[in-house]
Amino acid sequence: MPLVLSSILILLAGAALALLLRAHPSRAQAAGVWSAAAASAAGLFAAARVLLTGRPEAFSAAWNVPLGSLTFSLDPLAAFFLVPVFLLSGLAAVYGAGYLKAYAGRKPLGLAWAAFNLLTASMAVVFTAANAVLFMTGWELMAASSFLLVLFEHEKPQARRAGFIYLAAGGAGALMLLAFFSLLAPASGPLDFASFRGLSGGAAAAAFLLALTGFGLKAGFIPLHVWLPEAHPAAPSHVSAVMSGVMIKTGVYGLVRALSFLKPWPEWWGWTVLALGAASCLGGALFALAQHELKRVLAYSSIENVGIILLALGLGMTGSAHGADALAALAFAGALLHVLNHSLFKGLLFMGAGSVLHGAGTAELEALGGLAKRMPSTALLFLAGSAAACALPPFNGFAGEFLIYLGSFRSVTATGPAALAGVLAGLALASAGALAAAAFVRAGGTAFLGEPRAARTAAAHEAGAAMLAPMYVLAALCLAAGLAAPLLLGPAAAAAAAAFGAPLGAAAALDASGPLLWVSGSGLALLALAAAVAAARRYCLGGRKPAEAGTWDCGYAAPSPRMQYGASSFSQPLTDFFQPLLRKLGQYPVISEYFPARASFSTEAQAVFYNSFYMPAAARIRDLAYRFSWLQHGRLQIYILYIVVTLMGLLLWKL
């Protein structure tokens, strides 16, 4: 525990130092990066130790604020979430050192690094806090620091819009959480997690719904996701990586913690979570398919993956409600494993997108193309990350999802209503997987393959070593975590056991390690087979030099880059099919002449939930508020009338 606390302190000191040195951007940057790296190393060590030994650590001190106490606890669950925090933050800091170089002199780098370190520190606080006031302090500082980072390029209107939506969503969520903790609060004394009272009936249901919305607003599942596709692309890419990779997981963590306070769970809770998870993973993948900007694709993919995690949680809860602990244990372990996996590959992908943005100047898919030639490393890493995100073996994405599938089959082959949950979970997972594959093939293919679609992106350049090194590390970790999944199962199960008790945790390790070993084995076999095929191909070529030619375009002599399939044309069959859900806006050419000279066609993905629900709701509320604005119309007489009428009413009513 001292190690984690000291790493938090290092981060805070780094933040302060970066702020003090803001007049010297390079020094401020050095302070930020080095403190982040040092803190990450210390924190990673501490978290790994807890995970390996399984012994929770704790720290407690009095805190002179009402309801507060400085109680920290590092149990396996917290440690399991802390690993990606420190891992990704450390790597993102290194990446950021390269990424932000281009902004030196134009942007306040000292402030950016202070905010970044504060963000990391506050996430560490969130995962280790065992007191509601402390937790909320970490939670809100996390929101505030990331808000500043979202507004890093505040001269762009969409960044300000994103900042507003993000802040408003965060504020609403935080209020829910205050109510949630108030419900659990003991009769007196500080609101330590250990002293929370048990709830039942309506109070428990209220607490569950508050936690689900409050934490859900941070986790970003549908329909509480609207801030996510706005905010994540707006932030600098290393921050997007941290936000998408770990920050939204604080919502998942919170939900898991909250559920641990509220056991036993009624069945409908499980179904609710399951349904939200299914909606989120399907919707996230579908919306990712319709986006035109690389980082937005990734943001929607984050929604999808949070949905997968939620789906697994819901499956586990439903199973647990029916006494199928083995099933639940598998699902929970799968959920946690996916938390780790997602942070690895999503971090990698956002860094890749950042390199594109950095090298080509834009991340608009319709302007990109052919980057694999100019940015070979980035292309390789991004495509590897894509494969991981599509849960393709041998990468890590598959291992986590496999556990969830396994859980769903356990329930399928079992009897009772849990079977239905299993079927639905598996089906949602499979469908989302296919959609996600389409989305990633589209994004990666359009950005990196073929020919550049715009002149300005033809001169793209590869990212520097500071940016590539963290990406290589993450890609290697993605592969390693895929091949060594059985090793990760133990910690994941221990984390689940720490949250939900032994029956829902430890059993998973015994039950799933066999199939997981096979998965690793087949991953290795796949690699071996690939090597064999490659060798055979090399043998067949026998040293002959392949000939070069233009792309065969079915006889057309002068193919041009503009004839390539673009991102929107690639997804058009699918997005058309799902148009009722996607409601993309389009402009279609009307051809009226025999020899039309030019025609243009454009589609635009819209933020369906935001535009169709939140915006009208907000407009309705604003309209109502404007109606009420008549009350403050400026006439003194009427103002005094308010006083008389109220007084009269009070006297008549209360006397």
Next chain:
Amino acid sequence: MHTLAELVIVFVILLDLALAVTGSLSTCIRLVAAQGVVAGLLPLLAGGHFQPRAALFAGAIVTLKGAVFPWLLLRARDKSGAGRDVEPLITYPASVLLCLGAFIASSWLGSRLPLPATGVAWIVPASLATIFAGFLLITTRTKAITQVLGYLVIENGIYIFGLALFVEQPLMVELAILLDVFVAVFVMGIAIFHISREFDHIDTAELSELSDWRRGEYGR
């Protein structure tokens, strides 16, 4: 003696009604002054035995409300060039009806609030009615000056209640309260001067620029 006090109270209520129907500004000012004088004399009438301190205090009130305030307000009226009429926002019959409604409500409230240890009946209804009459003056008349008058009527109502009750108060408190009222009227008078200078007249309809009303920006 109590009968006399009760007669005075009836007179006060009649003054309220008169205020509701009077259209002339100067009459209004004089009615308020008369009401103030009556209110100031009420403790002497109801008290029974003579106390020098009470007499002194009553004298101060009578001077203030009977002489100083009318003089101040009439001067303000002349200086600001306000017209002779009170310019009500509602018709006079409506004013009277509202006034009567206030009396009914006040008497109901008075029945709910029996005062202990006082021989004078109708104290609570009369003072409440006067307060509401003051509010009527403020809310249904346009001119700034009538609003000051309304404030004074409210003050009268409160005095009727307080002075008739013999709530024993330290002299300093009573003087402080009196001073406050005096300063309030004085400051309001100054403000009226400023208003007439800035706006050319003292119709408060002009005084409604500060507003949050988003007229026409909703319901579309």
Next chain:
Amino acid sequence: MEIVKPLAQYLAALALAPLLPGVINRVKAFFAGRRGQPVLQLYYDLYKLSRKTPVYSRTATWVFRAGPAASLAALLAALLVLPFAGRSAPFSFDGDFVLLIYLLGLARFATVLAALDTGSAFEGMGASREMQFAVFAEPAFFLGLTALARAGGHASLAGMFGALTPGIWRVAAPVLALLTASFFIVLLAENSRVPADDPNTHLELTMIHEVMVLDHSGPDLACILYGAALKLWLFASLIACVVLPRRTGSWATDSALFLLAVLGTAAAVGVVESVMARLRLLKVPYMLITAFAFSALALIFQMSR
């Protein structure tokens, strides 16, 4: 022997897979009244292609060159978990069919990326359609296998096919029939056969799979053709396992029967291809949704049984 057998089965599958396209072609030729290609034509083609020097587009990168090999490797790995004649595959574990589905996904991923790498309008089109159909085919396939898992009470392919007996056909014929139909439709779509696709025309705008590989040549094309054969084998043997539950205890007999069933499936494909016209492209998703409905129905029957 128990270690060698699965390996031998695996090698047999690798060796026999290129037969299936030949069988289909012969059936089609029969219906058309022609003699047709030799059954072993694909073997000759593969040999010929492996000796050729490939031609690469100047647009293409390493992705294009790695694509066919990666795709073939994925399919080879997928075959590792495929039971042969209802017997255990080399790799057999709970949930192995998920691995199978995702390995097919990996193969598709590699092929599609390679197609996009050429920058050709046609190959992009094919890639787009391939991904589109996968979105519909995958859930149908998955749901079918889930139903099978439910029917057999096992979560591994070997387990579920092992538990499949003629008895189950007697009890739950509708379920198995629906599943067979569903799998068959998925087979047609995934292997780009009529009515989803037409493997004979290479230059039509209706093309899906074949147009994606237009630019490949030499050993790369060999990889792709061989991979396609493996994929066909994979689906055909799944269908064979359902249609023909194990009967005898003899390995040799079982294998022979199984082979017959696989070839029969191929022949059925040929028949369908001969008697049906290709669907309009927009209708293909509906066909796959039908498969999905079949699978779902089968599952519902099975769960309420």
Next chain:
Amino acid sequence: MTRALILLPLAAGALAFLVRDDAARRRLLLWTAALHFLLTALTVWGWAEGGAGFEFFPPGGQAWFAYDPLGLLFLGITSLLFLGASHYAVSYLAGEKRDPGEDAEEGFIFNNAPEAVFTGCLLLFLAAMTAVTASRHMGLLWAMIEATTLLSAPLIYFHRHKRSLEATWKYLLICSVGIALALMGSLFLGAAGLKAGAGLDISGLLAGAAGLDKPLLKAAFLFLFVGYGTKMGLAPFHTWLPDAHSEAPAVVSALLSGALLNCAFLGILRALAVCSAAGLADFAGGVLTLFGLFSVVTAALFMLGQRDYKRMLAYSSIEHMGILSLGAGLGGGAMFGALLGAVSHSLAKAGLFFTSGAVLAAERTKRIADVRGLRRRAPLTAALWLAGFFLITGLPPSGVFLSKFVVLREAVRGGRWWLAGGFLFFLALLFAGMAKVFIQMTFGEREPREGEKPFAEPSGLLLPAAAFFALVLLLGAWLPAWLDSLLRAAAAGGAL
């Protein structure tokens, strides 16, 4: 000590009218504020040393001015706030002297009130507020609160133009009328105690609470509530507040919001204490809770689409007064939250008003729509502006956060679901409404206006704001033990 606390600003105020030299007068203001703060600190220190049983008046005696923990708390806020305000005022007045005002909205030139009047009224205002916090007699309390109204009216009318006159007039009339009702309430309170001979002395009332006449006490509370509630700015009696706050100079707005509203709240708390002692806690609490929530709702509705940033801050004050009222009404632990909220809100809001003065100096407009990219023109001001937003909306660590949390917990614990739900919903609306404004003003590109000179950020205006924000932050991060016990003692005395 108490006498010195009141007499010092009184004398200084009288003196200020006579001093001719501007610099000397400003020094007088600053020194008086500092001395007053020192005296206050000594008083608080004396209380802390004396412990919980410390009292300034003989239990049976008739002290007019004396301090109990509740009064002491509000004295501390007032004095601290005035110290910051005087620091601000000195540099503000110097700036106004240099280039007297051009109207921000319409561009006409206007005059300012004589500086001597302004400073004198400021000091007398302090004297009146000090007397309010010290008053032990309900009649005296009333007189002093009315005095604050009358003394602050000239302060609001510092800029001599139409709109500030309108605001002053409304302030004067609405508050005077409201306060008159409070006098009626005080008299009712006296009437309720006639039989028991309780008088209007607070100690006497508390001691004889059991013998008070209940219907009259209820009437007294309602009149006092409406009266002081008008002054406190609870909806629907708040109508004067946005006007006065937006038209007064920033320093006056800060004092109005941070100190004056609290004084009125103190009046309500005194009445609440008597009611609680007489066993009418539920009745009084119900009224406070209802209007507290209504104030939050009103503030939220007017926050959306607000066009003037000083008015926005004023509505935020209404919101916080609502929270204070809600906390006081819920009672129990929430009273502590309300008092902590009073302290934090005063500091944070005063800091925000100070900053708004700097914003106005930088941009020469109060219209939100016309302020963009403040970061470009005045980076320090912008940073403070944003910090103030986070603190006032209750982002931890901040005293405001703790007070909201405590109040909310009390509402939830009491099983008041609808109350808690409504409270949360409108708090969220308020947060969103304010966030929009602050983001729009602080960030973005800024087009320099014609003939605009670079803006030198006035440290005299920003320093008090920064200091107050730091204090609010500190309140949320580490509540000093003495303040904690003062708050507890005040809460216990307030709710009894």
